[in-house]
Amino acid sequence: MSDEKIKGPASYFPSIEKTYGRPIADWKALVRSALPARHMELVAMLKEQHGMGHGHANAIVAHTLAEDRDRAGN
Structure with a gap:
């Protein structure tokens, strides 16, 4: 179903893109x-060099590292 709510770090992505003006990629x-x-x-690094809030920075890092682990099959 398309009504399924996004959970976890990815739930922050629309707000991150809107707040910081750059795509998640x-x-x-x-x-x-x-x-x-x-x-x-x-x-x-994201907080200090890009002015990102802790929750947003943590969401991006957590999602990126998990994605890389999944791709590596670990």
Whole structure:
């Protein structure tokens, strides 16, 4: 059903795109370009260098890292 509510980190994505004016793909690419940094280092980078709030930064990092783990089959 298309009425199914988005859950988890992706639920923040519409707000992130609206607030910061960049598509999620851009933020994910930025996170990946900073690897192999640790989760909280990536969150801090988004907060300090891009003025992102903690919840938004954490959502992007968590989703990106989980996506990469899934692709790697881990």
